[in-house]
Amino acid sequence: MAPKIVRVPLFLVGAVLIFIIGVRIGSNFCEIKQEPYAIDSSLSTATKLNKNLQSIEKKDFKSFSFAYNTTHLWSMRLADDNYYRIARLLPCRTVKYTNGPNQEIMNSCDQSVINEFSVEATLHAQQWLYEHQHPIDCTNKKFAILHSFAWSGFGSTLHQIVWAFGRALAEDRIAIYETPGNWLHGNCKLGTPDCFFRPISNCSIPSKVHGNQTIRMPANTHHWFEPTHPPIFQNQSFNWYRSQLLFYLIRYNPETLAYVQSTVAKYFNPPSVDSHRPYIAVYVRRSDKVRGREMSQSYSLQQYFDLFDTDARLAKITKVYVNSEDQKVFSEFDQLNKNKQGYYKLLSIDATRDVTFPTLISMPVEQRSKIILEFLTDLYIEVNADLHVGTLTSNWCRLVDEMRFVLEYDDDDDGGRILRLKENSASCTS
Missing domain, CATH: 3.40.50.11350 (Rossmann fold)
Incomplete structure (x- = not known):
């Protein structure tokens, strides 16, 4: 199997966290x-x-x-x-x-x-995520356009997208990818993780991006420094919530x-x-x-x-x-x-x-x-x-x-x- 390329560095016993390829990847x-x-x-x-x-x-x-x-x-x-x-x-x-x-x-x-x-719990969480991201009517919804994917390893990039996705949900926004995106891991015209995974949403980018209704959210800068949950998941643990978001995003x-x-x-x-x-x-x-x-x-x-x-x-x-x-x-x-x-x-x-x-x-x-x-x-x-x-x-x-x-x-x-x-x-x- 192919090796997994540079990913978010974590501490081993006594190891020192470093930055790789100049990408801002956070502390773990x-x-x-x-x-x-x-x-x-x-x-x-x-x-x-x-x-x-x-x-x-x-x-x-x-x-x-x-x-x-x-x-x-x-x-x-x-x-x-x-x-x-x-x-x-x-x-x-x-x-x-x-x-x-x-x-x-x-x-x-x-x-x-x-x-x-x-x-x-998994089935209910995945149902909620799917229905939030696939509303019957996309009109008058709040959106977060995820853009600027990290130029880092496959796992690192996905974890940063997960953070941006979680932030969008915490603000009661539907997360959508900017297209064409700059995700270097795919070769389709979308330039987003949708090249390999199920669409993140059935909604498209609104024709007008203005005010608070639709915002742009970079997906290359954070790794859950201050994670926030939408009310429905407020009492869930950090590991459970992050795992649910990741699972939703990478449905083949x-x-x-x-x-x-x-x-x-x-x-x-x-x-x-x-x-x-x-x-x-x-x-x-x-x-x-x-x-x-x-x-x-x-x-x-x-x-x-x-x-x-x-x-x-x-x-x-x-x-x-x-x-x-x-x-x-x-x-x-x-x-x-x-x-x-x-x-x-x-x-x-x-x-x-x-x-x-x-x-x-x-x-x-x-x-x-x-x-x-x-x-x-x-x-x-x-x-x-x-x-x-x-x-x-x-x-x-x-x-x-x-x-x-x-x-x-x-x-x-x-x-x-x-x-x-x-x-x-x-x-x-x-």
């Missing part, structure tokens, strides 16, 4: 109690979707439109027997998110956390989803992620993160595997999806797995490696767009894995973490709820 911190990695158990197969949704009271869905249902559930992976088996085997984990508006501590066995991140459009699924089918045999569950996804971040000293050192693949090997064997998980911008990782896997008597079966896709932000922006537009599709294929695979391991100093790993927050809870056999468990107390906010 990680609190890490063990190693700088996180491991999560995932929700799983879409074949359980209808059954699980039917278990939720009908009144919860009576206002859901057909358009909503057909554009929001592209990656909803609800829990199945494999998920419960894995979740019950792993111990409770505590993760501390720092440097947000408030310090948030998430315990995987805390009922209040479990309730907040429920499937019902049909063309993107078709590319992703065809790529998976090309390299996975059988040709779907569901056919390989349970599996672990491991993302190894190196290159510019180490050269820029955002990471104090380059961690070996062995160090990543040491975090989950015991749990993987306990849960009888043998398949592992390995991804990195560093081609050497795959040679490391061969030796590592040899030492483990071939316990693990490698899953991977053929993709461009050794890409950093400077090399990405120097590429022709068509080539750059292809690499972004490779990124999105990896995102799909990582989000839907049963366990995920990665350095949270990377904006990419935070994208995966946030997507999994949205998808991670569901009813167990006893009517309770289970959180995807984290191997280490390592997490970040910005």
Whole structure:
């Protein structure tokens, strides 16, 4: 899989925050109690979707439109027997998110956390976001035109767009993208994230931009320094709210989803992620993160595997999806797995490696767009894995973490709820 280019730098233990490529990217911190990695158990197969949704009271869905249902559930992976088996085997984990508006501590066995991140809460949040952004009549609505996307890595750019989107909602505005935009990660005429994702809104830019009715809002300057929520989400946690916004913004459009699924089918045999569950996804971040000293050192693949090997064997998980911008990782896997008597079966896709932000922006537009599709294929695979391991100093790993927050809870056999468990107390906010 293609590497994830320069993203918002975060602190490792004792690491110093720096600025990359002169982009104003804000201050971010990680609190890490063990190693700088996180491991999560995932929700799983879409074949359980209808059954699980039917278990939720009908009144919860009576206002859901057909358009909503057909554009929001592209990656909803609800829990199945494999998920419960894995979740019950792993111990409770505590993760501390720092440097947000408030310090948030998430315990995987805390009922209040479990309730907040429920499937019902996600469905209602996504419905509200969709209906706010897709009114029946756009006349006399307040708008925020999002413009000037950051020239930074894919994850960093998306997180800054999420901030601008959240600010627009807090002001009761419908967020719309300026077109053509300057989003360097797409090659369509729109020049916005809509090149790859579902449209952010059904409204167009008003013919007159004046006064307070329609304002322009840059999407390249902030990372939630002072986040504000619309009244309906006022009592929700920072991590829950930001994750919901991100999930809404990056719903794959049909063309993107078709590319992703065809790529998976090309390299996975059988040709779907569901056919390989349970599996672990491991993302190894190196290159510019180490050269820029955002990471104090380059961690070996062995160090990543040491975090989950015991749990993987306990849960009888043998398949592992390995991804990195560093081609050497795959040679490391061969030796590592040899030492483990071939316990693990490698899953991977053929993709461009050794890409950093400077090399990405120097590429022709068509080539750059292809690499972004490779990124999105990896995102799909990582989000839907049963366990995920990665350095949270990377904006990419935070994208995966946030997507999994949205998808991670569901009813167990006893009517309770289970959180995807984290191997280490390592997490970040910005």
